[in-house]
Amino acid sequence: MDTINKNIRLAILGMVDGNGHPFSWSAIFNGYDRESMSGCPYAGIPAYLNKEPEESFGIDGARVTHIWTDDPEDAVKVAEASLIPNIVKRPEDVIGQVDAVIIATDKGYEHVDRCRSFVEAGLPVFIDKPLTDNEADLTIFSRWVEEGKPIMSSSCMRYCKEFAPYRLSTRDLGDLRYISITTPKSWERYSIHALEAVYPILGAGFISVRNIGNSKRNIVHLKHESGADVLAVATADMYGAFGVLTLCGTAGHVQAAMSDTFYAFKSQLAAFIDYLRTGKLPFPFAETEELIKMVIAGIKSREEGGREVALDEIGHN
Numbered sequence: 001m002d003t004i005n006k007n008i009r010l011a012i013l014g015m016v017d018g019n020g021h022p023f024s025w026s027a028i029f030n031g032y033d034r035e036s037m038s039g040c041p042y043a044g045i046p047a048y049l050n051k052e053p054e055e056s057f058g059i060d061g062a063r064v065t066h067i068w069t070d071d072p073e074d075a076v077k078v079a080e081a082s083l084i085p086n087i088v089k090r091p092e093d094v095i096g097q098v099d100a101v102i103i104a105t106d107k108g109y110e111h112v113d114r115c116r117s118f119v120e121a122g123l124p125v126f127i128d129k130p131l132t133d134n135e136a137d138l139t140i141f142s143r144w145v146e147e148g149k150p151i152m153s154s155s156c157m158r159y160c161k162e163f164a165p166y167r168l169s170t171r172d173l174g175d176l177r178y179i180s181i182t183t184p185k186s187w188e189r190y191s192i193h194a195l196e197a198v199y200p201i202l203g204a205g206f207i208s209v210r211n212i213g214n215s216k217r218n219i220v221h222l223k224h225e226s227g228a229d230v231l232a233v234a235t236a237d238m239y240g241a242f243g244v245l246t247l248c249g250t251a252g253h254v255q256a257a258m259s260d261t262f263y264a265f266k267s268q269l270a271a272f273i274d275y276l277r278t279g280k281l282p283f284p285f286a287e288t289e290e291l292i293k294m295v296i297a298g299i300k301s302r303e304e305g306g307r308e309v310a311l312d313e314i315g316h317n
Contacts (some may be wrong), residue, residue, distance in 0.1 A: 001124060001150040001222045002279060003279045004099050008062035011094035014105040014114055015069035015078070019271040020045050020187070021104040023130060024073070026082035028266050031057040036081040048261050059266065062273045064102075066094045090119045090203055098275055100124040100150075106189045108133035108295075112140050115151075124150035126272045130192040131292050133299065137316060138292050153273055155196035159267035160258040163245060167200045174251030176202065176228040181245050184238040187211070187218040187298050194232040195222075195294050197245060197258070200283075202228055204290055209297035210308040220298050232298075 010029065014020045021043035027037065027049055066086045069075040075087045087136045088094055091114070094101060101118050103111060108130040118125050131153040132138050145151055157163070170176055179202070181194040205225035213219040213233075222230040243258030258264065271282040293314040301309045 001148070001279045004276045006061075006099075007059075008100065008273060008276055009065040009098040010062060011068070011088075011091075011098045011101045011286055012064050012078070012084070012104050012155070013068050013091045013094070013101055014103055015071070015074050016105045016107055016110075019104070019106050019128070020076045021106075022067065023081055024049065024068060024265060024268060025102065025104060026067070026078060026084055028057060028061055028269060029062055029064045030083040032082050033080065035280075035317060037080075039077065040081060044261075046077060047177075052262055055263070059270050060277070061272050061300060062276075066098055080214070083240070095121045095123065098123070100126065100272075102272075106130070108188065108292075109137065111147045112137045119144050119149050119151065123287040124276055126152065126269075127153040128155060129155040129196070130175070130189070130295050133188050133292075133295055135296055138289065138296070138297070138314075142285075142289060148174075148309070150275075152275055154268055154271070154283075155193045156261075156264035156268045157193045157258060158200055158283075159195035159271065160197070160243065160264040161260055161267075162243075162256045162258050163197060166245075166247060166254070166256070170247060170249060172200065173247055173249030173254065176226065176247060176249045178229050178231075178248040179246065180231040180233070182233045182235075182238060182241045184241070184242055185234065185236060186215070186300070187234045187295070189296055191218065191220070191234050191295050193243065194234060195291050197243060198230055198232070199287065199291055202226060202230070204287065206230075206290060206294055206311055207293055208308050208310045209301055210306060211298045211302040212306040213302065215302070216303065218298065220301075222294065250251070263310055 024045045067084045068091045183194045191224045207223040211220045216236045218234040220232045297309040
């Protein structure tokens, strides 16, 4: 990937139900109009943006300059609230006008189609979590990356500051034996938040996934080669427990909860900008592949009556 040293022009593309990232992510780059943002349909977004001082906004010379949303009326609202100068009629219209694109939608099965034009044009792409939720599309993304296409995807939970001490070390806890992590919404769209919160703590080496729940209440046991058992719970209406992490080891235990959404999002987006400037991914794409296999295995296990699904059953070759 050619690195980018000048000011970076970004396009935010796509907006789906239940996801207000075009509002919030664009505001993190550009700043925002407080009055217009008050009309954001996701009340939590202006609530956490309004807590931040003006100097918190902006990332390393990058700005969102173009916006497209599935509903054209949404683009007008986002552009006004998040100070975006250009609205395009088709997502492909940003090719040649920007340095990178952000696919700001979280329905994984749509992402290959949403990304294809930009990947083929050689534009770097950041894809909201999850990268995908099925094996066929994981195969495509993996091939694109093997071909050298600049692609990055992550959950903001990888960057949340509340878990940072345990990403650095869990030595005080001894050998980890049990971990739990919670999220609301669906396994398909939100399990990646739970899984990517845990992944940098344990590292690679997940063995199997077993989902004994249903589409509204996913109760998922994951085995790790370290000997740790992980329980990830995604319950549709459990909004009171997003990102509650418990770590239990042979010498101690701790609980933490993600609370600073702005910090996590800004750190995630800053990592993408650093990738554009250096050409070096903040973590290997192999980690994303393993995480997406865990998402897919959780779906497969649920659909097969709670069968334990080995991760090596989920392939892309």
